[in-house]
Amino acid sequence: MVTTKFEVASTLAELSQDTENLFEEKPTSLTPEEEEKEAEREDVAVLALIRLSQTHPKQHNKRMKADESQLHNKRMKADEIQPREAIIAGQAVKRQRERRKQDNSEETLRIMVEWNEIKPEKPPFVRDLNAVGVCSEPVRKQLTKSDVLNDQCRLMLGKKEVKKMMLHVLGHSGRVGTNGIEVLVHGPDGEVHTMVFKMWADTPVLAGVGWKKFVGGYGLEMNSDFLTIWMFKHSETQQICFAIDVTRFPVQYPLSSTIKAALQN
Structure with missing residues (x-):
């Protein structure tokens, strides 16, 4: 050129x-x-x-x-x-990566299956077992981050599991609603805590200051703590009650879908 x-x-x-x-x-x-x-x-x-x-x-x-x-x-x-939008985007990507981490190890699967096979019909730690009237089958839940956040003050429960619990304990006429009902929750040491059982965005939750104190009092941690939850009606007062037992395992991340499916079988 x-x-x-x-x-x-x-x-x-x-x-x-x-x-x-x-x-x-x-x-x-x-x-x-x-x-x-x-x-x-x-x-x-x-x-x-x-x-x-x-x-x-x-x-x-x-x-x-x-x-x-x-x-x-x-x-x-x-x-x-650095633009604020870039910082926010970076934080969002980091959170997404953290959420994608799951525990899918064979050791965790073995531990969870063995633990899931042991389900007592009634909560053994309730001080007066004679007061336990109509009682649901226990359901299991791994604590999530939102369950233990200080500003959330609620335990989110599975829709299908709680629907079965309510049908068994409250019957077909049982209604909770958005305002909820006051319930008594028995902790793993037998202590009784007052909470509100209600529907939150179409999801059943145990909420209120009582749950916040429950988390702090028992030192609950996300991912590693697993709950066994019963719903029952007091045989004398007809008060709606829950009983929650806590078991801690060496689990750092949410269970994988493969392990969850194994526990449902």
């Missing part, structure tokens, strides 16, 4: 006006003709820079160092003043 002095001079003039264009990404929606012209322009610019460096090596070196310094300063500034 032959370039005239005029083309070199005009190209250098354009480069001196906006050197930052060399570092910008080119549009990806150019037509073939535009791409060809753009490539030809870049060839002319490169040739002009080569000739300039051969003619004035000291000036070229100074210019290159200045450009490199300018680019470095811009990168440093971009790192120091």
